[in-house]
Structure formats: C-alpha cells, structure tokens
Amino acid sequence: MRIIKLDATNSTNTFLRQLSHTNKLDDYTVVVTNSQTQGRGQMGTVWENIPGKNLMFSVFKEVSFVAIDDHFYISIVVSLAINKALNTFGIPKTFIKWPNDILSDNKKICGVLIENVIKQGAIKETIIGIGLNVNQTSFDNLPRASSLKQITGLHYDKELLMLEIIKNLKDYFELLKQKSYNVLKTAYEANLFRKNKPSTFKNAEGSMFLGFIKGVSNSGKLQVLLEDNVVKEFDLKELELLY
Structure with a gap:
C-alpha cells in the first residue's frame, strides 16, 4: 500500500484524482495531509479544520466490479468501514447519518466525499475522501460538530486510525466484490441515525x-x-x- 504524505494541499481528493490521470495507481493508494485548504463535502459544502489536529485522507480504489446502478454500495462500504474503526477505538454511540456522515450520539465527527470515475457508462474507479475530527477541541459556529478527543478526552494517533479504516475498507470491498449486497445493506441500515424514530x-x-x-x-x-x-x-x- 502506497501512502503519500503531504504537509498541505488544497484537497486530497483533487490531488489523488490528478495523480490518477498521469499514473497507473494501485488499489488503496492513499494521500494524507496535515492541512487541507479547500476541503470539500457533500453538496459543495466546505469542511473546516485546524491544521495537524484531524485526519484528512483520500483512497483510490478500482471498482469496475460495481454496476452503475449499485453505486450506492460504495458509500455503504465506506460508512461501515469508518463506523467499525471508531467502534474498535471505543467511540460510543456511533451512527451513520444518511448518506454517509458519521455521528457520535448526535454530533458529526466524520464526513465523506466519494467521487466515482465513470467511463462509457460504467464505474471504473472511485476516490474516497474522508475527513475525521480527531484531536481538535473547538468548533466555532458549528454546534453539531465534535471530535474523538472532545467525546472521550483522549488523544488519538491519526495514522493508527487511518490504517484501521483502510483495513476495514478492504474487508467490506471484498464483500461487495462477492456481491454480498444483503449483508452490507442490513449492516448499514442497522446503524442508521434515527431509524424508526x-x-x-x-x-x-x-x-x-x-x-x-x-x-x-x-x-x-x-x-x-x-x-x-x-x-x-x-x-x-x-x-x-x-x-
């Protein structure tokens, strides 16, 4: 697994996408940075962070085995991988807020931006951007945001968190490759925020x-x-x- 570490970049997704245009990338090529100047979220939102405090990385994955009509299963895989990693690190009351935000109780701690590369009507590759609030403890004008350190009082090793998420991504993508749709969808729905409430x-x-x-x-x-x-x-x- 190739990990590219940057001190700062405009967006890890943008960096990785541009890299993929000029290089043949192996699965799970990762770009991680200490500071992201133009971090993006769903629907064009901007993700703000204090440099060095949070985990910001993007992962490249070849996904030609995923039919275009099943593209949401990529989002399911990513959500489950992050959620399981947080459970491994003892973060309490984690939920998936549709489509792929991760919450602890009712506070957002992680955002995801998935950008699929579609050619000739088929998904070929995906770039998965993950922004996890880790050791930042103040969020100005963001009352629904929190971090792992705010929740537990503990300081976390960002690289260990990243490696755990990637390990889970590999496991869940293998389930997707095996077309275990019911297993993945059932697990996703079991963790949905405010389900049946x-x-x-x-x-x-x-x-x-x-x-x-x-x-x-x-x-x-x-x-x-x-x-x-x-x-x-x-x-x-x-x-x-x-x-």
Missing part, C-alpha cells in the same frame, strides 16, 4: 414534515414512513433531516 424533515421547497426512517433503497434513496402510512423514497437533493 419520529423525525422532522425539510423538503426541497422548505416545508417541514414528520416521518420515520425505515431504510434505504438499493440506489441509495432514503425510505421514510409518512403520516399516511406510505413509505416514500427521497434522494439527497430532496430531503434534509432536522435533528
């Missing part, structure tokens, strides 16, 4: 409504039981979970 949502028009998270579809849409006893599916642009 009354929750408030906001739709794309800004209207709020109540519902119960029941699971996800194979394409990654969130399945919500509404007041009229109907299960409706929502994609990421259609729904925000308020908590």
